[in-house]
Amino acid sequence: MSFVTALKCTQCGHEYPSDERITICAVCDGVLNVTYDLSQLRRRFKSTELARRLPGIWKYSELLPVVNLDTVVSLGEGGTFLHKCDGLARSTGMQELYLKDETTNPTGAFIDRGTAVEVSVAKERGFKSMCCGSTGNLAASLVAYAARAGLSSKVFIPQRGGVDVGKFYQILAYGADVEVVRDHEEAEARANQESSHSRIISPSSPHFLEGVKTTVYEVCEQLQWTGPDWIIVPMGNGGHLSMIWKGLRELNQVGLLETNKTKLVGVQAKGCAPIVEAFDSNADEVSPCATVSTLSLDISVKKPSCGRMALNAIRESRGHAIAVHDKDILKALGDLARQEGVFAEPSSATSIAALRALMESKEISRTDRVVCVITGMGLKYPEIARTLVKGRTELENLLSQVEDRRFTTHLGKTKVHILHILAKGESYGYEIWKGLQEDHGVRLRIPSVYQHLVELKASGLIASTRSERTFDGRYRRYYELSERGKWTLNQLERLSD
Ligand SMILES: [Zn+2]
Known part of the structure; x- marks a missing residue:
């Protein structure tokens, strides 16, 4: 049975039948929200019944717009852990800190x-x-x-x-x-x-947004149907935060949350923070930001489509919007991984960076109960791990070798032949040209051989050792394999085994 009543514009309030095939308001282009008969649900939606259901978003199906539960498309979304984080709590000075770990969703994000x-x-x-x-x-x-x-x-x-x-x-x-x-x-x-x-x-x-709000249903159920004092959420388009607010209000209206005192913090990266700027300047609308300059790509949205909804949610909850620097995001990313075993993408770590800033400014007190939402996993952006080992030479070298392995599989045949020739000892252009022809059956013009040598040198696989004047007065430049070249050749031989 469906409790859906309509699709309602969050901007002008216009209502549409729930099965209308539109995704934004036809009158004002506003974001549409699904509405439910919450008074009907007040009598039916009980915590004892919910406790008996399997974890995951579909346990809250009465508050979702799907009609037939037998045909839902599922990969096991939701039902994610709420970790109590003592290590991170200590390092941030909090008494009670939780992470809603969305990295464990099927494709790694909320x-x-x-x-x-x-x-x-x-x-x-x-x-x-x-x-x-x-x-x-x-x-x-x-x-x-x-x-x-x-x-x-x-x-x-x-x-x-x-x-x-x-x-x-x-x-x-x-x-x-x-x-x-x-x-x-x-x-x-x-x-x-x-x-x-x-x-x-x-x-x-609108249907996508409905699914997203289940993050907060789970948080409240995991906290025995009490809301935390704060929920800190990274914002790109602002949809997740907006729907967390909608979810809190719905839980309150159906009687599962006695009071709704949770305040929301929306976080953006300094290099692209249009919602935060609107919040700070008390504006009603979110003006697009002109440029993006941050490593948190997934929340770098110049023109956030749910920006206005997010602004309203933050204000209604009496919360905050805050922008954080990349260097603080990276520190938070490292702390999350090392202190809690959660490898997050940079966007997710903004919530921890924001918590630190708000504790410093005393907006959040150390006795408050805080939930930080970790929205997506670090493997989405694996290179980020490089920044975490900066300055540790042996690890940086190992990382280069691992990255080289990817590179070696793309090296062309001729270059590999040249590496093999140089593996026998130092050599020069003309000799390499001859070796290619006689030992490997590759016929090239001499300028092409020099071009290959230039490229191999640029990628650090060979080095020039010395120049020698020949009997006819010309210079001859010698090359040898670099350490990196030797390693690469070694890898290639292992790969072809
Ligand atoms: Zn409208």
Whole structure:
């Protein structure tokens, strides 16, 4: 049985039938929220009944827009741990600190909660394909759930603005139809065109947002149906934080939370913080930020589609919006991994950096009960680990070797032959040219050989040792394998074994 009553615009209040096939308000382009008959649920939705259900987002199905629970598309989203963190509490000076660890979702981010609901509704309504013009976590998650549902998916990825390498691998692995476009704006526009025959998913899709709010249902249930004093949430589009607020209010209205005193903190990175700027300047609207300069790519949203909703949520909860520096994000990232065993992506670590700043400014007191939401896992952006070992030479060297292994598989055949020739001892251009021909059957023009030598030298695989004047008055430059070249050759031999 569904308790859904309508789709309601969060901006102008206009209401639409719940099965209307729109994703934003037709009157004002505002974000739409699903509404429920909460008074009906007040009598039915009991904590004792919920305690008997299996963990995961679907245990709260009465407050989700899916009609038929037998056909939901699930990869096991939600049901994530709420870790009590004594180590991190000590280092931040808190008495009671929790992490809501969303890194353990099926594709490694909280987003899966929303995608599961969105794809389930799309399938229920007979859509055969899904599309999206968003980089990063949302695209990776959509592609996985579409595969699980047996739907096709098309993803537009901007060349400019970047996508974290881990997320890109995920998108490719799940088998989406991927098209690379110029920038984020073009990606969105192309996905919109595609939506004439395919269900589009965006960070402000109403069904997607409904799934996302289950983060806070779980937090409250894990804290025995009490709200924490603070929940600190990273903000990109602002949807997660907005829906955490909607979720808290719903729990209060159905009687599961006696009072709703939780204050919300929305965090952005200093290099792109339009919602924080609007909060600080007391503005009603969020103005887009012009540039992005932070390593937290997934929350670098110049024009946050749920920005206004997030601003309202923070203000209604009497909370804060705060921007944090990259260096503090990196410190938090290292602390999360080393003190709590949680490898988060940089965006997620902003919540810990914000906690530190708010404790320093005494907004949060050490006796408050705080939940930091860790939104996504570190393997999405594996290079970040490099920053954590900066200055530790032996680890940096080992890391280079591991990264070289990737590189060696892309080295062309001719260059590998040259490395083999140099493995026998130092040599010079003409001799290498002869060796290529006689020992490896490779016929090249001499300038090409020199070009290969220049490139090998630039990548650090060979070094020039000395120059010698020949009998005809010309200079001859000698080369030898560098340590890195020797290692690379060694790896190549192991790979071909
Ligand atoms: Zn509207």
